Amino acid sequence: MKPFEYLRPSDVSEAVAALAANPEAQVLAGGTNLVDLMKYDVTHPGAVIDINRLPLKEIEQLEDGTFRIGALVSNSIAAYHAGIAGELPLLSSAILAGASPQLRNAATCGGNLLQRTRCYYFYDASTPCNKREPGSGCGAVGGVNRIHAILGASQHCIATHPSDMCVALAALDTVVDVAGPTGDRQIPFLDFHRLPGDHPERDNTLQQGEIVTAIRVSGGHFKRHHSYLKLRDRLSYAFALVSVAAALDIGEDGTILDIRVALGGVAHKPWRDPLAETECAGQPANRDTFQALATRLLAGARGQGDNDFKIEMARRAIVRALEQAAAGTPQIQSHKAIF
């Protein structure tokens, strides 16, 4: 850890100005990720801008039913919020599948979006890593990579985005509210995270000086048929090897009106294929349909060696999560038995 400047702005514009003024500056929210990375010498912010005093701690339901969740709302508060738990149970469930109660109490919703990958090499500053140090190479390619990406990876980086919450956000209809030096803007969630390509050092599409102020989520029509299924190396407190956020809207005749599948643990961003989903509309909500969708979603999947199993794992998890959703029996996060 290197010495750094510490600032604690009290409103958004002050925070944005401070951030924009110093390219070395980084935002501190719950600190559950940033502080670790600083201690491990992975990141060395010249200034730490503590945003915990900003008024971003509210959850409100807008007139159209959308929930607007302030960037500083803790993961726990969001998950147990009565409105969210009732209307967007998929989101609650995904949040509760992540980390541990202590971490969820400290972690914020904004921070969750911006948490960095858990790639072993990224975390070990003495190894090459293009994400940590552009141009240094990628240690994980050909190395220990059982937790790495099977979709959308590049030769420069095969890391995954580790969040559970974001997988549900990707499945639902989500927009990220951002404040920046040139004003406020909204980023559709699927455009928020990016694939590594030639610039794995960039996890997302935020511009220099921008901060996340809130996320807007809707998707109430999925509240009956949804499931968040997370497969991992132990039954709790481990990042997803593969996770699936499945949401269905099923018509009276048993055919699909709307279907969403987002995958976690498989790519540099939550993975979705909206076109494939659209083509499921009108089809029966059954195993055949789900299998066909899984095959399409994983069409370009490629293993890296240690993680080859993830392709089959993802295929089966997609089908199971959709079956759980269709049956109206979502995966319960406090009980690790899978139905």
Next chain:
Amino acid sequence: MDTSSRVIGFPVSRIDGPLKVTGTAPYAAEHEAPDGLLHGFVTVATIASGRIAEIDLTEAETFPGVVKIYTHQNRPRTAWWDKAWKDEVALPGHPLRPLENDRILFDGQPVALVIGTSFEAARDAASLIRMTYHEDEPHTDLRFEQDQSYVPKEKRSGISPPPKPRGDADRAFSQSPYQISADYFQEGEHHNPMELFASTVIYGEDGSLTIHDKTQGSQNVQSYIASVFELKPDKVRVLNKFVGGAFGSGLRPKHQVFLSVMAALDLKRSVKLELSRREMFYLTWRPATVQTVSMAADDEGHLTAIMHHAVQATSLYEDYQEVVVNWSGLAYRCDNVKLTYELTELNVSTPGDMRAPGAATGVFALESVIDELSYEVGIDPLDMRIRNFVHIDQNMDKQLTSKALHACYREGAERFGWASRSPAPRSMRDGRDLVGWGMATGVWEASLMQSTAKVKLERNGHVTVSAAASDIGTGTYTILAQVGADSFGIGAEQVTVAIGDSSLPKSPVEGGSWTAASSGSAVQVAATTVRQTLLKHARDLPNSPLKDASVEQTAIRDGRLVLAVNDQAGVAIADIMDAAGVDFIEELGEVGPDQAQMKTFISYTHSAAFVEVKVDEELGVIRVTRVVSAIAAGRILNPKTARSQILGGVVMGIGMALHEEGMFDHRTGRIMNHNLAEYHVPAHADIHDIEVIFVEEHDDKASPLGVKGLGEIGIVGVAAAVANAIYHATGTRFRHLPITIDKLYYAQEAAE
């Protein structure tokens, strides 16, 4: 001697519990020094093999708060001969001398020590040290390197090499109707007790050192430090009053104590050095092991041949050894046995003892094979084991002091409901899940070590028990209090226990599950001697009602020494001491192995573990839903602390079966998952019902107290029982630990 108080055998709560749960029990890194402390931070090598080419300290040395940086280029002089570096439990080879030279033998080897005025200064400066290396090709993959294996030239003290072959195992194997031969592989496991290795070295004005160290043996560290730094032993005192878990990791002195003492002596200042969680992964570990076991049986399931070969990883500088294969020659009756054990040198730090070292590993393979063979023969796996029961140690040709394993089988099976098991694999279901029931036998040695203890009885009846022994979370404080209390007819809470201090009576390192038997017995011997002295004084009183009594005929009740059969006849302790003109009586007790008895007898603890798993086969998710562990370990001093030991062992066994593994990038020879987010141990959700049964086992030979020890037996066999249950559930044998979720996918793929 009548010891009528209700303390031994009762579930007394830990006497150190309140201190621990209120955070007031100070651990090694939680001490201050009168002169203030300097803080250390270790820089570790980032290659696994090669040499340090260049060290650039320019930036680091000028960092504010830096006092001094040590590397091999300026390390103060220390003892020359290897012998001086050998601690009480050292291994054959050359003990690591931190910062000795430019050679790098393993990833994470300490290469520099920064001393600063604060921890942060030391850590920040450490990140500014620029080390460059000449890198050689590292060798860390045991499976790849095992053809380089060798039989260790020098045997490790206390570790029996494999016995000579008996019978003709190859022939018997080839002539038997049922045969299994299989390879097992187990990844290395890395010690991660909660408390990190740390030392606070307090530098006295007279140059003496008081060291709070995270260790399982204060006297071992004391003599190591005195010897390495050529100090007078009485100038070094080591304390380990509280130890936040160790499991074998703290048996040998670790480099933090060497480095912090080195700096303290050089700078003549008090120094604190705590290693990081990451560095825990570069220390003592349960070595990766390859095993091949061949086992054959006749038509009735009687074992006709066992061959067990193991190759374990060791470092380039020491030949670590553990007892891996011998268990296969003593767990069951078999007349044709061939056991072999070899090592392979790798670019790794020297492995070390980790809860039931050797047995946890070897018994996994043994108990997997016998299980597999039972299916071949077509008999129940439990039956198979019962059929091959043996009541002697055929390796050593010795009698056993006791073996209540049948009771473990019977009571464990009963509690588990084994009788309703349906024999065929894949035949039990719970909804979508496949259900599997598996079991395994466990065995571990029960030893009595040379140990001493003092017991002091004061005029007011207060009792103090002291020994250098350690409580590594196992309950030593409490059981020594119980043993002390028992002799004086008082409650455990009325006894003061002083342990964890090298200046106290000689004790061995706390390991091998021998502390309760050894230190406990020493306390009992000392207490009896105190009672004898007390009685002698009492007899000298005029008209003493105890004139003709022997110590066995007396008891202590309510502060009076009385006749056991008539407690009206007696004298108050205070009166006895007053008359004798003493304020207290203090005696030393000593116990040690009975060499004559050891010629014919040997002692083991035994267990039977029964495990239920539920497997969602499609997704590869395994849950261990139920465990019954039945234990035969002689006399149970305290069923509460004893149960905790077994629970912990079972949890660790589940971790061994399903979770724990150090992941090496063999291209660089470096361990990559060096943190507790990525190195997995079971979380709460992974642990369901665990039931512990202690079966009745009377043993008057294992130790004077009748105690055998419990720290390790709880883990032995658990991994095999889990793997066997997974086989019963799925019909697939997993022979590579840990059985992580990916292995289920690969197994299905292979089957297709």
